[in-house]
Amino acid sequence: MVLLVEDDPSVREGLGLALRRQGHDVRAAGTGEEGVERLRESRPDIVVLDIMLPGIDGFETCRRMRMQAEVPIIMLTARGDDFDVVAGLEAGADDYVVKPVEPRVLEARIRAVLRRTVSEPSNVERHGSLMIDRAGLQVLKNDVKVSLTPTELKLLLELSRTPGRVLTRQQILEAVWEHDYLGDSRLVDACVQRLRAKIEDVPSEPRYVHTVRGFGYRFGPR
């Protein structure tokens, strides 16, 4: 089920129609407050969130939704401005599309985010104080379950698959976001920041996800 938060009735109706044609169950909200309310009652699989909203804006709505649930959020940015994109990703968005959006593009992004991480028959891996359970699709830190969004989980599983090896942002984008050959590497950076905030003891001095300047990221407890 898709929760569409968009203030313009025509866009709401048009996108709603397009998403329904793709086989999604669509709930719509006209304001950020209403969106947060709907999120609580209807537990959608994904949120498509406009940034320009009356009342609380998309960034704030995104933050409030993040506090409630680990639901994937795709931002609709009106300007495609770098500022909007960065602020949206910092607020916790998993991905973004720029208006006027091609329905095919939006659909592809939704499918990519929604594609469930496939559980693999595998032993539980232990990396330092981190336990990654690829079969049960959960992560424990000091034996406490870490609550990750699907994108964050996918990122961590992808990185930890090859500890010690450097993955470029482009490789990560293709693997996690399923973006074709030219994605926005800031998605990776923003998601790494959020992941670090959840799994690192001191996010500014990461033990697990290391930045390799000029190349990408490397997983490996130090």
Added chain:
Amino acid sequence: MRSLFRGLRPRLMAAFLLLTLLGAVAATGASYATARNLLLEDAQNGFMNPLVEQVRNYAPRLTVPPTQQDLDEFQSFLRSPAVVVFEGLRSRNGPDLGAVSAEMREALKSSRTVIWQRRTDSAEPYVVIGIPLLRPDGTSTGVEVWAWTSLGGPQRAIDSFATAAWVGVSLVLPLALGLALFTARGVLRPVRRLGAAARALGSGRLDTRVEERGSDELADLARTFNSAAEQLEASQAASRRFVADVSHELRTPLTAMNAVTAVLDEDAASLPEDTAVAARLVSAETRKLTRLVNDLMEISRFDEGGNLLELDEWDIGTAVRDSLAARGWTSSVEASLPDGITGRVDRRRLDVIVANLVGNALKHGGAPVRVAVRPGVIEVSDQGPGIPEDALPHIFDRFYKADTARSRSEGSGLGLAIAWENARLHGGTIEAANAPSGGAVFTLRLPW
């Protein structure tokens, strides 16, 4: 060289030099003439007056007509070297009469006053004086006293004065030249700065301003320039803002329309024929409009300086190959993409450049379209009719169409402008030209 001789500086220098020279010559000339007259007159009077006095004193003692002895006595009375003449007789002593011209002798015969003549026909200038001896009633006795003396002393004084004057002038001239240079610099520097600023303004850097120092006419000019530039910048900013605002306002309705174009396309087959045509038309035009608005937004972001460069090390050949493949152009383009040429570029922007250049060549040029990657250069060429010469300078202008007969192209009309802006953001350039063998050649140069 032209500016060296025709500029303001040489003219100012020439004017200063001429002025100095004229002033010096006028002042020196006037004082030279005055001093010369005074000095010569002084010397002449010093010689002439005592002689005239002596002649006058002796006059009553002389019997007329005098004998040779009278003349000799008279001559010996005179303290200056003089010769006393009466008709055919002359005193035995005294200088030779050769120095006295016949005209002077003739003139003295009828003169009742002293006559004199300055002459320069020997090495030194000299003055010849003729004094007639008069009776108490004022009539001539026919006795003449002739004397001459050199004016060499005063002449030397005058000459040294003139030399000093020339030395003075020649000392002042370099000073005048320096002053001219200084003044020229004072005038030319602001003028040159204004010129450079005007050129910068003309080339599109509307934030160009000049320093407004002082309160003279040049400072006024600088102020006028600055306020003109400000107005120009403001009006350009306003028109750009307007485009950005319009594009922005178009986005929301376009998003709604775009969302349903797929629905229109899918269901068109089951619609009545006319309605289906209408639906497909609306759908296709909506997509075009979307592309146009997207391109306008992109251009607006360039104008606002809101576009950032994300540089990374990429293999250029691979990047170009991917760009072609992503658009299904691999089979329609002859690509020469050697491996191993890497560069620091923003890959998304490089993709936009390549897509726009190749797309343009495929649309307007003739097959085969070639893409060649060389170090620092990506070249896109086609075998079409080429670009008309008069269109070449405008080919990267927004909405410029080389072929005016084509009222509306498939693209937004901004593709090449966007490619150009992306190249510029990299610090690179795109050049458009026609190959000698025909066809257009676009050369992208990036400092990778």
